[in-house]
Amino acid sequence: MAALAPAVAAIRVAVRRALTGLAGDGPVLVACSGGADSLALAAATAFVAPxxxxxxxxxTVDHGLQDGSAERAAAVARWAEGAGFAPVEAVRVRVEGRPGGPEGAARDARYQALAAAAHRYAAAALLTAHTRDDQAETVLLALARGAGPRGLAGMPARRDLAGVPLLRPLLDVGRDQTRTACVVLGLAPWEDPHNVDPSYARARVRADVLPALVRALGPGVLDNLARTARLVAADTAVLDDLAAAALTDARMPDGGLAVPALAGLAPAVRTRVLHAWARELGASPAALSHRHVGALDALVTDWRGQGAVHLPGGFRVTRRDGQLVPG
Structure with missing residues (x-):
């Protein structure tokens, strides 16, 4: 018997680890665009899950942004049925008119469609094919945008999506391995032109920045960037837990936050408390920036009688009688 190709074995092992310990008996749903990463993930899941x-x-989600997208989605669905997947669904989404740039709007539409499908089929989890290379790109983009630790933590291997576990089994698998697996398995992936469109920041990072880093620092830079994300994510989780407890301690009966309790916190914890509280008040997470949180922090640490802080969504926070109060 021929030896199993290392790339195929690595992806199957990653999928098996991700599926271990899942609650419930519902299906796992693979999100598959037809690209090399998601085809390799789907093929591994078809082998491992049974x-x-x-x-x-x-x-498979059809964003309707390119000619022939419906036909490609149908082809992916036909392949999935032949590979033994059930259920199989091709979902068309509307991207136009959504807030944010084209990448963000497409991502939001895609995840909404995936969450809805997971609920329709009572899925135990959703699987997406983000790789180590995607993680490295995410860290670099976060650095370039001046993101804090939450951005540098990259994509988590597991998160909640509308009550369904979203799993990313391939975060330790390289893009070269998914392409090799497709060749070995005789799969013909679709090449998304958006992945090489220089109008997208991620495409520029993929085509220019990461190759330059690899040439300058060696191939280990990809693993190191991904490792950085894991390390920062672990630290961020601890800070988030501390902030959750501190938010509870600072709450006042009328819904405000006690300034003395906030003032005694370490800055990294206090700003997380203020960020979480602002979201509770209704501020949009996407629009809530470090400038808003900094202005809230100034009400605590640099109080000079300044006026209200205006948050995204029309919400206001003022300092009154030793409290931060909404309205």
Whole structure:
């Protein structure tokens, strides 16, 4: 018997680890665009899931942004049915008119569609094919945008999406491995032209920045960037836990926050408390920036009688009688 190709084995092992310990008996749904990463993930899931007693389905999302997108989605669905996936669904979404840039709008539409499909089929989890290279790109983009630790933490291997676990099994798998797996398995991935469109920042990072870093620092830079994300994510989780407890301690009966309790916190914890509280008040997470949180922090640490802080969504916060109060 021929030896299993290392790339195929690595992806199957990653999927098996991700599926271990999932609650419930519903299917796992693979999000598959037809690209090399998601085809390799889907093929591995089709192999692994039945062997761990888990049904596997597949969802492909048609954003309708390119000619022939509906036909490509249908082709992915036909392949999935032949590979033994059930359920299989091709979902068309509307991107136009959504807030944010084209990348953000498409991402929001895609995740909404995936979450809806997961609920329709009572899925135990959703699987997406983000790789180590995607993680490295995410860290670099976060650095370039001046993101804090939450941005540098990159993409988590597991997060909640509308009540469904969203799993990223391939964050330790390289893009070269997914392409090799497709060749070995005889899969013909679709090449998304958006991935090489220089009008997208991520495409420029992929085409120019990461190759330059690899040439200058060696191929280990990809693993190191991904490792940085894991380390920062672990630290961020601890700070988030401390901030959650501090927010509870600072709450006042009328809904405000006690300034003395906030003032005694370390800055990294206090700003997280203020960020979380602003979101509770209704400020949009996407629009809530470090400038808003900094202005709230100044009400605590640099009080000079300044006026209200205006938050995204029309919300206001003032300092009154030793409290930060909404309205």
């Amino acid at each position: 062997r761990v007693g888990r049904p596997a389905g597949l969802v």
